[in-house]
Amino acid sequence: MDTRLELDRLVEEVRRQRDELRVKIHLAKADARDEWQELEKKWEQFSARAGAVGGEAEEAAKDVLSAAKGVVEEIKRGYERIRGAM
Numbered sequence: 864m865d866t867r868l869e870l871d872r873l874v875e876e877v878r879r880q881r882d883e884l885r886v887k888i889h890l891a892k893a894d895a896r897d898e899w900q901e902l903e904k905k906w907e908q909f910s911a912r913a914g915a916v917g918g919e920a921e922e923a924a925k926d927v928l929s930a931a932k933g934v935v936e937e938i939k940r941g942y943e944r945i946r947g948a949m
Contacts, residue, residue, distance in 0.1 A: 866928050873935045874913050880942045881906060887949055895948040902941040909934045 888899055913931060 866925055870913055870928055870931060873931065874910065877906070877909075877935055877938055877942075880939065884942055884945055888945070890949060892948055895945045898941055898945055902938055902945075905934065905938055905941075909938065 884899070888896065909931065912927070
């Protein structure tokens, strides 16, 4: 799969989860809110970096994608923990 398309898919998947949780977060417990705030910081950093990928060489883009997958998985696990707490 094209590296950029895969990264776009990952971003869209996390964006969807993020949007769903944002609607429900006001009902969450205080500890879930704390985790949400930490994940928001990571999300902002990730989305800023993901937007910069595109004009880089394919090899560099693969390295960025590999690192991005790790961050995305961490954010997704955090969102799942918050969802489980609701």
